[in-house]
Amino acid sequence: MFNSLKAQAPDKILALMGQYRADPRPEKVDLGVGVYKNADGLTPVMRAIKTAEKQLWEAETSKSYTALAGEPAFHAAMAEMVLGADYPADRLACLATVGGTGACRQAFELARMANPDMTVWVSNPTWPNHLSILAFMKQEYKLYRYFDNDARAVAFDTMMEDLQAVKAGDVVLLHGCCHNPTGANLTLEQWGAVADLLEAKGAVPMIDLAYQGFGDGLEDDAAGTRLIASRLPEVMIAASCSKNFGIYRERTGCLMVLSDAASKDVTQGTLAYLNRQNYSFAPDHGARLVTMVLTDATLKADWMAELEEVRNGMLGLREQLAAELRQLSNSDRFDFLARHRGMFSRLGASPEAVEKMRVDNAIYMVGDSRLNIAGLNTKTVPLLARAIIDAGV
Numbered sequence: 001m002f003n004s005l006k007a008q009a010p011d012k013i014l015a016l017m018g019q020y021r022a023d024p025r026p027e028k029v030d031l032g033v034g035v036y037k038n039a040d041g042l043t044p045v046m047r048a049i050k051t052a053e054k055q056l057w058e059a060e061t062s063k064s065y066t067a068l069a070g071e072p073a074f075h076a077a078m079a080e081m082v083l084g085a086d087y088p089a090d091r092l093a094c095l096a097t098v099g100g101t102g103a104c105r106q107a108f109e110l111a112r113m114a115n116p117d118m119t120v121w122v123s124n125p126t127w128p129n130h131l132s133i134l135a136f137m138k139q140e141y142k143l144y145r146y147f148d149n150d151a152r153a154v155a156f157d158t159m160m161e162d163l164q165a166v167k168a169g170d171v172v173l174l175h176g177c178c179h180n181p182t183g184a185n186l187t188l189e190q191w192g193a194v195a196d197l198l199e200a201k202g203a204v205p206m207i208d209l210a211y212q213g214f215g216d217g218l219e220d221d222a223a224g225t226r227l228i229a230s231r232l233p234e235v236m237i238a239a240s241c242s243k244n245f246g247i248y249r250e251r252t253g254c255l256m257v258l259s260d261a262a263s264k265d266v267t268q269g270t271l272a273y274l275n276r277q278n279y280s281f282a283p284d285h286g287a288r289l290v291t292m293v294l295t296d297a298t299l300k301a302d303w304m305a306e307l308e309e310v311r312n313g314m315l316g317l318r319e320q321l322a323a324e325l326r327q328l329s330n331s332d333r334f335d336f337l338a339r340h341r342g343m344f345s346r347l348g349a350s351p352e353a354v355e356k357m358r359v360d361n362a363i364y365m366v367g368d369s370r371l372n373i374a375g376l377n378t379k380t381v382p383l384l385a386r387a388i389i390d391a392g393v
């Protein structure tokens with residue numbers, strides 16, 4: 001029967017990783033896959049995580065199953081980090097998931113169980129896996145315009161125009177911060193306007209928060225999410241610990257669902273059911289490390305300090321790249337790179353220009369001209385700037 005299978009299109013970003021690995025040129029620069037890298041091109045284990053791992057190795061006496069929805073201590077630590085210390089525990093159901101991807105998947109599943117007729121509204125562009133998961137689930141989705149390609153900024157009026165068509169019970173997927181792939185984000189005022197609109201429509205926001213701490217800081221990056229959570233009766237939040245704790249392969253994420261207090265227990269039970277049906281228990285190791293880091297003052301302070309180093313490093317590279325390009329282009333048309341936040345920016349280059357930079361300069365970015373700022377260092381920034389100009393961007 002397996003001869004009836006059709007070849008799946010390879011994931012474009014993962015295919016690019018393979019192409020990069022096979023390139024023999026020593027000066028090659030990888031701006032493709034969404035993983036943080038330091039100036040030496042490494043993705044280190046964060047100090048606090050390493051310490052927590054040592055402590056856990058000493059203290060852990062059993063690897064028996066934990067709770068189906070994950071440990072309550074993990075839920076509380078994540079809720080506090082994402083929603084703030086005064087989060088509404090009486091309305092909040094939580095689920096430990098297989099990374100942020102698992103949280104997104106379970107959120108779509110939950111929403112569909114609650115409302116089989118819903119449509120999911122997704123920003124255009126978005127992280128491609130959102131769309132491929134929705135397509136795989138045969139879940140109806142619609143795109144709302146998000147990015148102004150000329151200004152390299154959020155096309156807010158257009159976005160709001162498209163969201164006028166949202167119906168009660170639809171799910172509207174928003175990136176909490178550090179929009180992937182564009183790097184362009186809503187202002188707090190715009191978050192307020194989105195909250196007004198969703199409230200008026202009776203739609204349910206789903207916030208994908210995969211980069212908290214990578215943009216303007218842990219608190220500021222959660223501001224939009226907190227505003228939505230304070231305004232809307234029902235909210236889903238898919239949080240990933242992959243980037244901000246640097247534990248990509250541990251597959252750690254958390255789905256948080258706000259409902260009315262009367263629905264909380266059934267929602268919580270449905271979340272546990274979804275884990276059971278899909279993979280039973282979510283991985284525990286990463287969730288346990290995150291809980292330890294967030295609940296120990298010393299570990300937390302060290303983690304926050306390192307996260308700030310990571311964030312400020314990326315901001316410095318953004319400033320440097322924008323400055324180089326200002327000089328080379330004799331214009332401020334690349335200043336958006338310093339305004340964008342997170343690991344990514346969409347450069348706005350044509351596929352031909354992206355290909356030219358790969359062929360001529362061994363610079364690898366995703367075909368839509370998304371570049372990973374963390375793939376740069378102070379020495380490669382001038383090379384990229386030169387290549388961008390030479391490719392006629």
Ligand code: PMP
Nearest residue numbers: 034099100101127180210240242
């Ligand atoms: N959402 C977005 C927007 C992302 O960029 C990512 C990571 N690429 C994720 C979710 C999921 O990350 P993970 O499953 O590795 O935690």
